Amino acid sequence: DTGVSQDPRHKITKRGQNVTFRCDPISEHNRLYWYRQTLGQGPEFLTYFQNEAQLEKSRLLSDRFSAERPKGSFSTLEIQRTEQGDSAMYLCASSLQLTGATEGKQYFGPGTRLTVL
Amino acid sequence: DAKTTQPNSMESNEEEPVHLPCNHSTISGTDYIHWYRQLPSQGPEYVIHGLTSNVNNRMASLAIAEDRKSSTLILHRATLRDAAVYYCILIKGNAGGTSYGKLTFGQGTILTVHP
Numbered sequence: 001d002t003g004v005s006q007d008p009r010h011k012i013t014k015r016g017q018n019v020t021f022r023c024d025p026i027s028e029h030n031r032l033y034w035y036r037q038t039l040g041q042g043p044e045f046l047t048y049f050q051n052e053a054q055l056e057k058s059r060l061l062s063d064r065f066s067a068e069r070p071k072g073s074f075s076t077l078e079i080q081r082t083e084q085g086d087s088a089m090y091l092c093a094s095s096l097q098l099t100g101a102t103e104g105k106q107y108f109g110p111g112t113r114l115t116v117l
Numbered sequence: 118d119a120k121t122t123q124p125n126s127m128e129s130n131e132e133e134p135v136h137l138p139c140n141h142s143t144i145s146g147t148d149y150i151h152w153y154r155q156l157p158s159q160g161p162e163y164v165i166h167g168l169t170s171n172v173n174n175r176m177a178s179l180a181i182a183e184d185r186k187s188s189t190l191i192l193h194r195a196t197l198r199d200a201a202v203y204y205c206i207l208i209k210g211n212a213g214g215t216s217y218g219k220l221t222f223g224q225g226t227i228l229t230v231h232p
Binding site for chain 2: 004031033035041042043044045048056091093095097105106107108109110111
């Protein structure tokens with residue numbers, strides 16, 4: 001179990017640029033989540049995948065945000081035309097959700113800290 | 118969605134027990150009570166969860182009120198490494214027991230542990 005990894009760990013970009021983050025979940029996990037966390041606040045849900053299907057998107061996920069999970073493995077989160085308000089920690093989590101199982105505990109990665117200048 | 122209420126902060130001394138309360142007066146019958154914590158500069162980590170009965174694991178204990186309107190996370194002997202933000206989160210389950218999964222974090226409780 002190598003845990004959830006995220007790349008890059010830090011990203012500094014200028015307003016208006018596009019950025020892409022990658023998340024590699026724990027290998028057998030079928031669910032993958034993206035959250036965003038600003039300073040002093042708890043993480044906020046953005047979207048989640050069950051295998052390769054994106055099942056829910058938060059209202060926080062504007063048209064400038066897009067997430068993919070091709071082949072149900074790693075996932076990417078892209079932000080187009082970044083704004084200063086996008087500055088935050090972007091967290092990825094994965095879980096193994098079995099039908100009928102009560103556990104769905106999520107394992108979080110270390111996050112990608114985005115700074116938009 | 119049912120909401121949770123936690124104190125903004127709590128303090129403890131090392132090696133003493135810590136009781137972190139959470140109120141969830143609008144909890145529904147299928148909501149599971151989960152606790153996560155977030156250490157400084159890290160992603161959140163799962164601590165414990167339960168539905169109706171008290172639960173114990175190697176990290177902590179979860180005491181759930183009989184009416185399920187409140188719960189308490191118990192750290193039996195706090196260490197400096199337990200200093201973190203603790204989140205109490207309700208997750209909807211269904212009749213089959215599968216939890217919905219999405220975590221809705223509140224502000225959490227900042228736990229400070231003094232040596």
